[in-house]
Amino acid sequence: MILELDCGNSFIKWRVIHTADAAITGGGIVDSDQALVAAIGALPGLHLAGGRMVSVRSEEETTALCALLQQAFAIDVKVAQPVQEMAGVRNGYEDFQRLGMDRWLGALGAFHLAKAACLVIDFGTAAKADFVAADGEHLGGYICPGMPLMRSQLRTHTRRIRYDDASAERALSSLAPGRSTVEAVERGCVLMLQGFARTQIEQAKALWGDDFTIFLTGGDAPLVHEAVPQARIVPDLVFVGLAMACPLS
Numbered sequence: 001m002i003l004e005l006d007c008g009n010s011f012i013k014w015r016v017i018h019t020a021d022a023a024i025t026g027g028g029i030v031d032s033d034q035a036l037v038a039a040i041g042a043l044p045g046l047h048l049a050g051g052r053m054v055s056v057r058s059e060e061e062t063t064a065l066c067a068l069l070q071q072a073f074a075i076d077v078k079v080a081q082p083v084q085e086m087a088g089v090r091n092g093y094e095d096f097q098r099l100g101m102d103r104w105l106g107a108l109g110a111f112h113l114a115k116a117a118c119l120v121i122d123f124g125t126a127a128k129a130d131f132v133a134a135d136g137e138h139l140g141g142y143i144c145p146g147m148p149l150m151r152s153q154l155r156t157h158t159r160r161i162r163y164d165d166a167s168a169e170r171a172l173s174s175l176a177p178g179r180s181t182v183e184a185v186e187r188g189c190v191l192m193l194q195g196f197a198r199t200q201i202e203q204a205k206a207l208w209g210d211d212f213t214i215f216l217t218g219g220d221a222p223l224v225h226e227a228v229p230q231a232r233i234v235p236d237l238v239f240v241g242l243a244m245a246c247p248l249s
């Protein structure tokens with residue numbers, strides 16, 4: 001069994017797969033290193049041979065998490081590293097090491113699945129879009145605040161925006177103009193995400209006509225899907241790229 005980890009800025013997505021056929025035997029989303037160790041440890045019949053990780057956290061945090069996993073489960077965890085080119089995709093950044101590894105692996109995974117021009121839109125803590133042309137050239141992309149950041153900016157910098165998580169969830173049963181603060185904010189932010197997605201698709205159309213595949217990923221992808229029904233939601237897109245970047249040797 002292999003442990004796979006995607007360490008984002010707010011959450012760690014993890015899963016355990018069988019070495020032979022990549023069948024998924026367990027997984028989840030946690031918000032701390034300690035919760036991660038507890039959740040993995042609770043899997044029945046756990047027998048880890050190794051691990052692979054993508055992290056957009058600091059070098060120190062990433063190293064500390066690897067050490068913790070080594071200590072808890074006696075495994076070496078390979079961490080995906082930036083490269084100029086892999087699996088037919090060429091990193092489009094001026095300095096390839098600066099491109100977020102979650103973005104890079106999403107681009108690798110998408111190009112592998114589409115084998116054609118693709119647009120990857122990832123709605124996590126940050127929202128990001130990346131463009132990969134049909135010849136594998138990564139053209140770059142865009143980064144802006146995702147749903148959690150937009151919400152918390154409004155809550156932090158205004159005095160009268162306050163509401164709890166349960167009412168936030170209820171507010172998203174529709175996107176009609178809000179008749180309460182929670183509806184106005186939650187629906188407004190979702191429309192921002194949808195507008196971001198639509199604008200990226202317009203860009204892709206200008207570049208490639210109708211000849212491209214759209215991938216949606218990240219925890220908030222479902223909030224946007226109705227606005228772009230032609231997109232494929234692939235929640236584990238980063239894991240697809242991770243398996244390519246860190247093959248089991």
Ligand SMILES: Nc1ncnc2c1ncn2[C@@H]1O[C@H](COP(=O)(O)OP(=O)(O)OP(=O)(O)O)[C@@H](O)[C@H]1O
Binds near residue numbers: 012
């Ligand atoms: N089961 C879940 N657990 C936690 N967050 C979830 C879940 N389902 C949806 N979400 C939403 O997903 C968002 C976080 O997405 P994601 O986990 O992709 O972010 P991240 O990887 O931490 O961020 P980034 O990739 O930008 O660094 C939050 O807005 C959260 O509300």
Ligand SMILES: CC(C)(CO)[C@@H](O)C(=O)NCCC(=O)O
Binds near residue numbers: 009056099101
């Ligand atoms: C944009 C985030 C924070 C999204 O997780 C991550 O990809 C990152 O830290 N990237 C580095 C900056 C960049 O991609 O240009």
Ligand SMILES: [K+]
Binds near residue numbers: 007102
């Ligand atoms: K992420």
